[in-house]
Amino acid sequence: MSVSHREPLGTIAGAPPIDTLDSLREHLQWAIELEHATLPPYLCALYSLDPERNPEAVDVVGSVFAEEMLHLALAANLLNAVGGRPQLDTPQMLPPHPRPLPHGSLELSLVPFGPEALEMFLRIEQPAPPGAVAEGHHYETIGQFYAAIEQGLRLLCDRLGEQAVFHGDPARQVSAAHFRHTAGRLVVVDGLDSALAALEEIVEQGEGTSRGEVWDGDQDIFHPERDEVAHYYRFQELKLGRRYQRGDTPESGPTGDKMSVDLAGVHPMRPNQRLSDHAPGSAIRTAQEEFNHTYCAVLHLLEQAFNGSPKLLAVATGTMYALKAQAQALMRMPDVGGTTAGLTFDYVAPEQRQWAVGDDRQRIVVLRDGPYVVYGGVPLRRKRKIVSAENNALTWKTGDPLETEDTYALCRCGHSGNKPLCDGTHREIGFHEDDAAPVRA
Numbered sequence: 001m002s003v004s005h006r007e008p009l010g011t012i013a014g015a016p017p018i019d020t021l022d023s024l025r026e027h028l029q030w031a032i033e034l035e036h037a038t039l040p041p042y043l044c045a046l047y048s049l050d051p052e053r054n055p056e057a058v059d060v061v062g063s064v065f066a067e068e069m070l071h072l073a074l075a076a077n078l079l080n081a082v083g084g085r086p087q088l089d090t091p092q093m094l095p096p097h098p099r100p101l102p103h104g105s106l107e108l109s110l111v112p113f114g115p116e117a118l119e120m121f122l123r124i125e126q127p128a129p130p131g132a133v134a135e136g137h138h139y140e141t142i143g144q145f146y147a148a149i150e151q152g153l154r155l156l157c158d159r160l161g162e163q164a165v166f167h168g169d170p171a172r173q174v175s176a177a178h179f180r181h182t183a184g185r186l187v188v189v190d191g192l193d194s195a196l197a198a199l200e201e202i203v204e205q206g207e208g209t210s211r212g213e214v215w216d217g218d219q220d221i222f223h224p225e226r227d228e229v230a231h232y233y234r235f236q237e238l239k240l241g242r243r244y245q246r247g248d249t250p251e252s253g254p255t256g257d258k259m260s261v262d263l264a265g266v267h268p269m270r271p272n273q274r275l276s277d278h279a280p281g282s283a284i285r286t287a288q289e290e291f292n293h294t295y296c297a298v299l300h301l302l303e304q305a306f307n308g309s310p311k312l313l314a315v316a317t318g319t320m321y322a323l324k325a326q327a328q329a330l331m332r333m334p335d336v337g338g339t340t341a342g343l344t345f346d347y348v349a350p351e352q353r354q355w356a357v358g359d360d361r362q363r364i365v366v367l368r369d370g371p372y373v374v375y376g377g378v379p380l381r382r383k384r385k386i387v388s389a390e391n392n393a394l395t396w397k398t399g400d401p402l403e404t405e406d407t408y409a410l411c412r413c414g415h416s417g418n419k420p421l422c423d424g425t426h427r428e429i430g431f432h433e434d435d436a437a438p439v440r441a
Contacts, residue, residue: 127250207230
């Protein structure tokens with residue numbers, strides 16, 4: 001099925017069409033900003049949950065978060081395919097909350113899991129109503145925004161030709177080889193058909209298939225024997241306390257097995273916190289600042305991955321595991337009025353970060369609880385020890401340069417399956433700074 005099988009959407013009166021390549025690139029950058037904007041609210045809800053008391057809610061929110069990361073990668077592939085440059089490591093990615101969904105009307109807040117969070121998530125993932133117009137700006141639903149992008153793609157391919165539209169560098173595409181954390185499809189975009197498939201994946205995972213079903217067309221990542229429920233309907237399951245089963249429709253609601261949510265098993269994080277709520281040097285503010293440094297490291301790595309170093313996507317997702325530990329520690333710290341501390345998602349300027357992002361082209365950065373990140377196309381070679389017949393070391397023989405991207409990551413945990421390069425294994429084994437071998441000159 002392709003996006004073209006959906007009911008045709010009209011164009012809202014007065015809204016400018018996406019009829020130039022510059023406008024298309026602008027809207028696809030907005031798509032990246034939109035997909036990213038959902039991540040902080042989902043992370044706050046996810047890490048406020050006690051996983052032992054709320055395993056089903058953790059599964060749902062965690063799976064939606066992982067698929068939003070997939071949507072972010074798909075939006076980056078779309079922008080790269082039409083000659084754009086994805087931007088993530090910028091202040092506009094992290095304005096204070098509450099904040100509007102980028103170029104939309106919905107307000108986003110940082111709140112713990114509960115009825116308020118569920119209502120916000122249902123509004124984010126709400127399906128477009130039948131016959132809804134395409135809206136490239138001030139959209140009511142995400143589906144309408146992507147419908148406007150689809151119209152722009154078709155219009156420009158008809159006007160300029162497909163090759164003129166999709167002229168981006170194929171090497172900048174990320175693929176399933178770089179990201180395997182969901183049951184969805186990470187589409188490599190090289191033309192109109194693949195672009196429509198990428199848009200379809202984003203929309204159907206959020207609001208269900210174009211046939212008006214609750215399913216998104218994939219298998220459930222946690223229960224492979226079941227079809228996967230779209231995001232909107234997963235949150236309906238949590239709200240109503242039942243799972244969807246085959247035969248259920250949006251009108252019938254879920255009629256399957258019961259689902260339980262224990263609201264007493266949620267950390268009462270105070271909503272929409274600010275760094276300024278606590279004095280510099282205080283325990284809570286220091287922990288919040290450390291989280292913000294790590295989160296900006298993730299944004300930086302994602303930007304690098306989407307701009308010519310796709311193997312860094314595994315490093316970025318691995319760095320998110322450090323976020324989990326930092327967030328859960330914050331939500332165990334008492335705050336005022338019976339609440340707990342929480343996440344602020346402030347942008348940290350590169351020059352202020354705990355890991356340097358300087359202007360020197362060739363440099364090495366050590367990521368906290370992660371790998372060495374090497375910038376500037378530094379040649380990487382293996383060395384082989386030459387020994388005597390008595391097994392005494394004689395010298396080292398340097399081999400040919402290994403194939404690397406302009407920016408690459410070197411394993412520091414010692415367990416990568418692709419040594420000396422990092423493959424993200426550090427996130428799975430819980431690698432910590434104290435476990436690293438000392439660096440030798």
